[in-house]
Amino acid sequence: MATADAAVASRPAARPRYGSMSQDRRWALRWSYFFLVLFAIFFLTPPVYMLITSLKTSAEISAATNPWWVYHPTLSNYVELLTSPSFLTYFRNSAVVSVFVVSLTMLISVPAAFALSRMKFWGSATLATGVFLTYLIPETLLFLPLFKMFAVFNEWTDIQLINRWWVLLFVYPTLTVPFATWIMIGYFASIPKELDEAALIDGAGWLQTLTKIFIPVALPGLIAATIFAFTVSWAQFLYPLAFTTSADQLVLPVGIITSLIKGDVFNWGQIMTGALLGAAPPLIIYAFLMDYYIAGLTAGATKG
Amino acid sequence: MAEVKLRKIVKRYDEVEAVRGIDLDIADHEFVVLVGPSGCGKSTTLRMIAGLEDITDGDILIAGDVVNDVPPKDRDIAMVFQNYALYPHMTVFQNMSFGLRLKRYPKAEIKKRVDEAARILDIKELLDRKPKQLSGGQRQRVAMGRAIVRNPKVFLFDEPLSNLDAKLRVQMRTEIKKVHQQVRTTTVYVTHDQVEAMTLADRVVVMNQGNIEQVGTPQQLYHNPRTRFVAGFIGSPAMNFIPCEVEEVGGGLSIRLTNELSFPVPVTRAAQYQNHRQNGKLLLGLRPEHITEAGQHLEPGEVPFEANLEVTEPMGMETLVYFPVNGTQVCGRVNPNAGARDGAPLRLAANLNNMHLIDEASGRVI
Incomplete structure (x- = not known):
């Protein structure tokens, strides 16, 4: 404050310096724009390429023409995929799994985060760190032991868990719950x-404090966690690849790969179309809830 | 409405003893202010009355019932926090009615109570706004409104004015006093500001290092402090403490400050100080307003002396003068027309009728 006042007071005398400061700012802006544009190009090139390819016939894709231009645009890939029963099955599986996983994640992680951030009980701090450490273990390490566990479970109970799409409802939360809990702990804190x-x-119990005060106040954080859980479960590839095999049990990312790559024949047009259609739901959700998402991720960075 | 009693209350955090077995009786309708420097245990005491902190030892009674293990919501208390703690997603009306809605009061009753509280606090036109649309003073009123509508047995205030600027603080201080005069609810108020304590309280509780130093009306604390801490904490500018000795001069007693400067002890006090002639560690306590310019006619108990002023601070209605005595900086309050100037000598008079003699070792006023 004192320096700001001093700057205002000495402005007439220090005009050249004031000018150079604004010039510094202009250069900083130019560099920011330069890198932002660079990153935007870098990250938008694959989707643009996907879009271009999805509008081509197989013949045009394999022809030696400019890959960045569509000479004979066609919607045949879209029509074929959207009328194919298996694609719709994958889509439905993905949607059901994601919606359930998101609900389950929020049902577990919101009360968990509330308990860990507000109720001081024996081992609560250790538990909070433990939650975060769980998130740090990559799924590539977990899927083998999980597979083994399911096999043993099958032996003991005769209940088949492998190659059932609904097993994903219990597998995905191992990824989503720790991170969503962590985001919510930060927000609640x-x-x-x-x-x-x-x-x-005022007379509220813990549950009323959570539902009437914490959830409404932490709504941006809640939405961020929801979007995160949705994105993770929608885009999950490794677990469904490992745990599901039959065509009717597959979710979208795995379904596209397994049904559209036959041997060494890649049906590029439909793969790209499938990927684009698959990316649409998260994209739409982000577009609507972008502001909340950013607010949620930056919460706790500054004292609001 | 109810009285609050603390019986040998102790609060221990691991190694640290924040509150060390205090006893306090707060009468029905009384406005009691807990005051002291930060870390003295005043907020902890308030939070224990609220039920937000467990009690390590002792008993708390509200309206005659021991409430040690009663959760906050069943103690029938209301609390106003320093940072207001308004629910940001609710309107003022919703904020004020939250407690009543949780208790499932009829809608008409809720509206009646909120309207009444809004009238008392003059916030009727704010009822539909959200907290972020309010100024600091307005938020403070809403926080008080939330407490009033509950019509609790006890109001608890935790430094409610500390977040306000100086001017608003004075204004809200008067508001709080007015509200208390209207609703007459037993109130416990915590502050570190002795002016707030003096102006608001029926009785002030001065706390220091987890103990109660003294309990009394503002006048009692000001004129008859029992310890050096209370004497120094209450009053602004603070009381002067000057190292001194008590000696016998011609049948009477005298307070010797330096080789050149000594004051005769008023006859009324002589017996009190008789036994302290051998005590080498004594302090003379004298408030700045009892060191004034020496007039033509000295009042009874006034002793004139010459002082070399180091610094003078004109305040408008008075001028504060600072001068050294026996290695201590002493402050006096003189008339702005007394001709006090930096670095110049001035004839001052000390009113010994208002003196205090303090045993430095025990910190107690003799």
């Missing part, structure tokens, strides 16, 4: 302690 104390004195 940024809510002043006096707020729950005020609610406590």
Whole structure:
């Protein structure tokens, strides 16, 4: 504050310096734009290429023409995929799995985060760290032991878990719950302690404090966690690849790969179309909830 | 409405003892202020009354019932926090009615109570706004409104004015006093600001290092402090403490400050100080307003002396003068027309009728 006042007071005398500061800012902006454009091009090239390829026939894709241009645009790939029963099955499987996983994740991680951030009980701090450490273990390490566990479970109970799409409902939360909990712990921690104390004195129990105060106040964080859980379960590839094999049990990312690559024949047009259609739901959700998502991810960075 | 009693209350955090077995009786309708420097245990005490902190030892009674293990919501108390703690997603009306809605009061009753509280606090036109659309002072009123509508047995205030700017603080101080005069609910108020304590309280509780130093009306604390801490904490500018000795001079007692400067002890006090002649560690406590410019006619108990002023601070209605005595900086309050100037000598008078003699070792006023 003092420096700002001093700067204002000495502005007439220090005009050249003031000018150079604005010039610095202009250059900083130019560099920012330069790199932003660079990154935008880098990350948008694959989807653009996918879009171009999805509008071509197989013949045009394999022809030695400019790959960045469509000479005979066609929607045949879209029509074929959207009328194919198996693609619709994958889509439905993906949608059901994602919606369930998101619901399950939020049902577990919101109360968990509330408990870990607000109720001081024996081992709560260790448990909070443990939750985060769980997230750090990659799924590539987990899928083999999980597979083994399912096999043993099958031997003991005769209940078949492998090659059942619904087993994914219990596998995905191992990825989504820790991270969603972690986001929510951070968000809940940024809510002043006096707020729950005020609610406590006003007569609210823990559950009422959570539902009437914490969830509404932490809504941006909640939405961010929801989007995250949805994205993870929608885009999950390794677990469904490992745990499901029959065509009717597959989810979209695995279904596209397994049904559209036959031997060494790649049906590029439909693969690209399938990938684009598959990317649409998260894209639409992001577009609507972008502001909440950013607010959620940056929460706790500054004291609001 | 109810009285609050603390019986040998102790609060221990691991190694640290934040509150060390305090006893306090707060009468029905009374406005009691807990005051002290930060870390003295005043907020902890308040939070224990609220039920937000467990009690390590002792008993808390509200309206005659021991509430040690009663959760906050069943203690029938309301609390106003320093940072207001308004629910940001609710309107003012919803904020104020939250407690009543949880208790499933009829809608008409809720509206009646909120309207009444809004009238008392003059926030009727704000009822539909969200907290972020309010100024600091307005938020503070809403926080008080939330407490009033509950019509609790006890109000608890935790430094409610500390987040406001100086001017608003004075204004809200008056508001709080007015509200208390209207609703007459037993109130426990925590602050570190002794001016707030003096102006608001029926009785002030001065706390220091987890103990109660003294309990009394603002006047009692000001004129008859029992310890050096209370004497120094209450009053602004603070009381002067000057190292001194008590000696016998011609049948009477005298307070010797330096070789050149000594004050005769008023006859009324002589017996009190008689036994402390051998005590080498004594402090003379004298408030700045009892060191004034020496007039033509000295009042009873006034002793004139010459002082070399180091610094003068004109305040408008008075001028504060600072001068050294026996290695201590002493402050006096003189008339702005007394001719006090930096670096110049001035004839001052100390009113010994208002003196305090403090045993430095025990910190107690003799």
